[in-house]
Amino acid sequence: MTLLELLEGPLWIASASIFVVFAAFRLIVILFTGRREAEARPVGSPFLGALRTILGHFLPWRRLLGNGKAWFVTIAGYSFHIGLFVLLLFAAPHVEFIREKIVNLPWDPIPRWGFILSAQFAFAGLITLWVRRFVDPVVRLISRPDDHVAAGLTFIVMLTGCMALGEQSAFLRGLHLGLVELWLIYFPFSSLMHTFTWPFSRGFTGAMAGRRGTRA
Amino acid sequence: MTSDTTEKHRSFDKQRDLPDEVRVENAMAGFVAEFGPKAQSWMNACVRCGLCAEACHFYLATGEEKYTPIHKIKPFEDAYALTHGPFSWLHGLLGRKPKLTIEELEEWEELIYDSCNMCGRCTLACPMGIDIASLVKDARRGMYAAGLLPDRLARIVRNAEKQHSPFGSPEDFRKTIKEIEREYGIPLPLDKPKADVLMTLTPEALENRHFGVASMARVLHHLGLDWTFCSDAFEATNFGYLSGNMELQGALTVRLIDKAREIGASMLIVPECGHAWGATRWEAAKWYGAPVDDIRIRHIVEVLADAVEDGKLECRPVGESATFHDPCQQIRRGGLEEKPRILMRALGMELREMDPHGLDAFCCGGGGGVLANERAGPLRLKAFELKKRAVEETGADHFVTSCNICEMTLGRDIEATGFDKQIESLIDLIGANMITDQPPLKAPGRGAKPKGAGKRAAGAKKAGKGRSATRRKPAAKK
Amino acid sequence: MAINKRHSAVRLLWSLFLLAFLMAMPALTGNDSLLAQESSAARAEPGPPNTLGKRSDAEIWHDLRLGAGGIANPPTGSREAGAVINAEGWEWAKLRNPEKSPIVHYGAWGLLAILGLLVLFYLIRGPVGHGEDSGRRILRFRLSQRVVHWSIAFVFILMGLTGLSILFGRPFILPLIGKEAHSILLTAAMQAHNLFGPIFALFLLGLFVHFLRGNFPSLVDIKWLLKGGGFFGGHAPAGRYNLGEKAWFWTAVIAGGALSVTGFLMLFPDYLATRNTIHLSELIHAIAALVMIGFSLGHIYLGTIGTRGTLKGMVDGYVDENWARAHHDRWLEEELEKAESGDQARETAEEGA
Structure with a gap:
């Protein structure tokens, strides 16, 4: 068995399983353990409050519309996330891989120029956001090692993915896949879990505000 | 109490005689004691974007990165992942020890108690909607259990525990109520065995703001309510809530609600106070394990605003312009945004809103126990600059609020900075200007405190004139 | 760079020649020159051109550079549609x-x-x-x-x-x-x-x-x-x-x-x-x-x-x-x-x- 076969076979299965099992475990612990307190008689609807906050916080807070940092975080954040999701779900090699290994995606891959463009958005966003972790005193102070590891690992995964774009080399394909697997294993134990926790975090806050007849 | 601005800064206070290991252990146990899906979701969603700093008045006023809200709970956050997170067993297997140390806790005491009003402004700025104020409250529970809180706050907590209220004992209360009755010539129902409404008060009102108490009573009489004070359940403020003493918080809330049930009340009124509203209206359920449905917990501002809307309460128009300071626990976190504004309209005042106001308003800087914590004084004054600027920009004649803590804080900060505005109580204004058949309040006698707010309301015009004269001051100073 | 200079004169001549050639192209069929006859003959024949080896190497290069005679077929839409070989590439x-x-x-x-x-x-x-x-x-x-x-x-x-x-x-x-x-x-x-x-x-x-x-x-x-x-x-x-x-x-x-x-x-x-x-x-x-x-x-x-x-x-x-x-x-x-x-x-x- 070659290394690539190993990476595409058992190691892929193993890392994907770790990702699924532990991410699910962590979500279950977050959502179903600990104390559940009785809540006060509501004034407004907790459900609508949750919905409002979940949707509302996709945009910067109105008080920060004149704030350069908020705009930077918002634009760079969206640039990175949208670019990354397009790459993840629509890039031709990914569509092929997902169809082969997981599920038959109903959509067609994007053309090459689409890939290049999304990669640029993703990289530009990630690089500027990561650089800011070092030079903004506030963000530097609050950044944990985990935040840097997560950013670095994501960057390397994206970089090797782009390097393998020629699809000529098994080595480059293996390198990318190996790093993806490392990333998958790291994921459930890290702040990358925000991928799944954000609606709950926003939702609970929104529900609290809704219950109290205020907005968050 | 007046040494706010001169008190030398100390990095931390310690209470009780505990070995450091026990303090650390208690701290962590206290922090996670009430963790459930909510707090766990918040703890696992932060991506360190730093936008919370842009909302915090302490950061905005100082530019110091340590006041970034999420940083205020950092030691707890770090240790949480290792000891209580979903993978604590894995960290255990890997031999990774909890990171929380006594030095860290001591260092963080200032950030947790002095530089957070739990005003919840950062929650609005957070892309993830993390309610950092709630997490700071959890951290305070840990700090209280570790015996690491500002001494002054600890003293007030002890008073609240031992003598019923930071104000004093039931006996003190009875004496003061009688005194106010005499001063203002208004009957104050006390310890009625049965009543429909249980009215509560703040220590500040009992100490310094007797006119406010009389005003409130007069409105309640006017509305024809069957109400009473109870000398064994008069205290609305909850220093358990502010300090992180969970048992005390529960005991104080339960005392009020049990008393209301005992006298057969259908309504419990929370006075002009912010955190009392949060503790009583929004957190009482957790001590009973069910919503308190038999007793309506209402805020005095709410009661009055509803009376205005129902046509039961009218006021002589005061005229003039006014700006309203939004107490965060009533407005942003309390859902009463419209109520004080209804009252301002009823007073015929031209409302000039501050920028920011309403849900986005800056906190007075004294909430969350910060006012009680003298060493935070200098920092608080810096944050006050933001509020001051916002008030100045409105050019309003009156500066009104509906929370005793805000009023005290702003009053002291106004005094310390020589700002030419006075802070007025909305209830006092209503009390002084309501149209009623109730006998008028007696002019305050010798026993009255010089802070009588009635005088203030009457003298507002003068203050308004003085404003323009002194407004040039800041420019000249520069 | 000296190499460049020496070659630029040659290049200029080439260019002029090619330009003339290009302009002459449409008229080729009506021309009775040898080249024209050969070309039209080649075009008239089915199958690959010049299989009989009747044309000189120079002519073939010539055609390659210009895509003349249907020899070259680079992607359409290209700015140089028709040119297969660029002599200047040699310098580069x-x-x-x-x-x-x-x-x-x-x-x-x-x-x-x-x-x-x-x-x-x-x-x-x-x-x-x-x-x-x-x-x-x-x-x-x-x-x-x-x-x-x-x-x-x-x-x-x-x-x-x-x-x-x-x-x-x-x-x-x-x-x-x-x-x-x-x-x-x-x-x-x-x-x-x-x-x-x-x-x-x-x-x-x-x-x-x-x-x-x-x-x-x-x-x-x-x-x-x-x-x-x-x-x-x-x-x-x-x-x-x-x-x-x-x-x-x-x-x-x-x-x-x-x-x-x-x-x-x-x-x-x-x-x-x-x-x-x-x-x-x-x-x-x-x-x-x-x-x-x-x-x-x-x-x-x-x-x-x-x-x-x-x-x-x-x-x-x-x-x-x-x-x-x-x-x-x-x-x-x-x-x-x-x-x-x-x-x-x-x-x-x-x-x-």
Whole structure:
């Protein structure tokens, strides 16, 4: 068995399983353990409050519309996330891989120029956001090692993915896949879990505000 | 109490005689004691974007990165992942020890108690909607259990525990109520065995703001309510809530609600106070394990605003312009945004809103126990600059609020900075200007405190004139 | 370059000839010249042309270069539809030949020389200081400037490493790691290089906007130059940026701009360029890259170990007042004046806004 076969076979299965099992475990612990307190008689609807906050916080807070940092975080954040999701779900090699290994995606891959463009958005966003972790005193102070590891690992995964774009080399394909697997294993134990926790975090806050007849 | 601005800064206070290991252990146990899906979701969603700093008045006023809200709970956050997170067993297997140390806790005491009003402004700025104020409250529970809180706050907590209220004992209360009755010539129902409404008060009102108490009573009489004070359940403020003493918080809330049930009340009124509203209206359920449905917990501002809307309460128009300071626990976190504004309209005042106001308003800087914590004084004054600027920009004649803590804080900060505005109580204004058949309040006698707010309301015009004269001051100073 | 000159006359003749040929084409069928007859005969015949070997090599080349006679069939839509072979590519190939290219040759020596000089300077002069710290800080770079600087620095290093691999790979790396590994390295380098190129251009634009102020020439630059920039002792006066920094800024802007433009041409050759422009672009690209990388070595040296306290300015944004006095005295004066006149320059300059 070659290394690539190993990476595409058992190691892929193993890392994907770790990702699924532990991410699910962590979500279950977050959502179903600990104390559940009785809540006060509501004034407004907790459900609508949750919905409002979940949707509302996709945009910067109105008080920060004149704030350069908020705009930077918002634009760079969206640039990175949208670019990354397009790459993840629509890039031709990914569509092929997902169809082969997981599920038959109903959509067609994007053309090459689409890939290049999304990669640029993703990289530009990630690089500027990561650089800011070092030079903004506030963000530097609050950044944990985990935040840097997560950013670095994501960057390397994206970089090797782009390097393998020629699809000529098994080595480059293996390198990318190996790093993806490392990333998958790291994921459930890290702040990358925000991928799944954000609606709950926003939702609970929104529900609290809704219950109290205020907005968050 | 007046040494706010001169008190030398100390990095931390310690209470009780505990070995450091026990303090650390208690701290962590206290922090996670009430963790459930909510707090766990918040703890696992932060991506360190730093936008919370842009909302915090302490950061905005100082530019110091340590006041970034999420940083205020950092030691707890770090240790949480290792000891209580979903993978604590894995960290255990890997031999990774909890990171929380006594030095860290001591260092963080200032950030947790002095530089957070739990005003919840950062929650609005957070892309993830993390309610950092709630997490700071959890951290305070840990700090209280570790015996690491500002001494002054600890003293007030002890008073609240031992003598019923930071104000004093039931006996003190009875004496003061009688005194106010005499001063203002208004009957104050006390310890009625049965009543429909249980009215509560703040220590500040009992100490310094007797006119406010009389005003409130007069409105309640006017509305024809069957109400009473109870000398064994008069205290609305909850220093358990502010300090992180969970048992005390529960005991104080339960005392009020049990008393209301005992006298057969259908309504419990929370006075002009912010955190009392949060503790009583929004957190009482957790001590009973069910919503308190038999007793309506209402805020005095709410009661009055509803009376205005129902046509039961009218006021002589005061005229003039006014700006309203939004107490965060009533407005942003309390859902009463419209109520004080209804009252301002009823007073015929031209409302000039501050920028920011309403849900986005800056906190007075004294909430969350910060006012009680003298060493935070200098920092608080810096944050006050933001509020001051916002008030100045409105050019309003009156500066009104509906929370005793805000009023005290702003009053002291106004005094310390020589700002030419006075802070007025909305209830006092209503009390002084309501149209009623109730006998008028007696002019305050010798026993009255010089802070009588009635005088203030009457003298507002003068203050308004003085404003323009002194407004040039800041420019000249520069 | 002498080679070029010698050949340009030949090239001109060729061109004129081709032009005449091209213009004659439509009339060919009606012409009774030998060539015309042959061509029309060839066209009339089914199957591949010239199987009988009736045409000379020169004619075949001729046709290839122009796509005449249906021989050439490059992608339609291309700007050079019809041309299969470009004779001028020969010149380019010589300059680009990995083993003999003067660009590779002088480029490698040039970069090594710069590195050597820096090491030598460090050994002799050591880090430049500014005496004791004053303890008072002054804001030198806003947050947005710092973010832009390090973002482009990051991409520049990535572009530099991948680009140098492409330029120097064959002569220097291939012998070390062998053909297979080298081919992998190069395809990876090329993909990354192509991908990060536009990001570099975007960040360069940001760099230009954020650092333009203070980078225009001024009289004090001459004084600075006469004092040897303070590199060899003594104090050299400077404003917000000294002459060296200004030179670096404009080098980065011009060389970086050239890199971006030629890079784009090479990224989309079918749509933006002809073969000749591509050749030219590649040469300009390589030279501009070497210039920028060479200059960056000096910049990196001075920004890190070369001058004490400089790096802090680009990380925290603040520098010590004595640092500013030593290296940018005029700027410090201005800032202090501004601060005094109540403009709250020190400490409070709004971060990142």
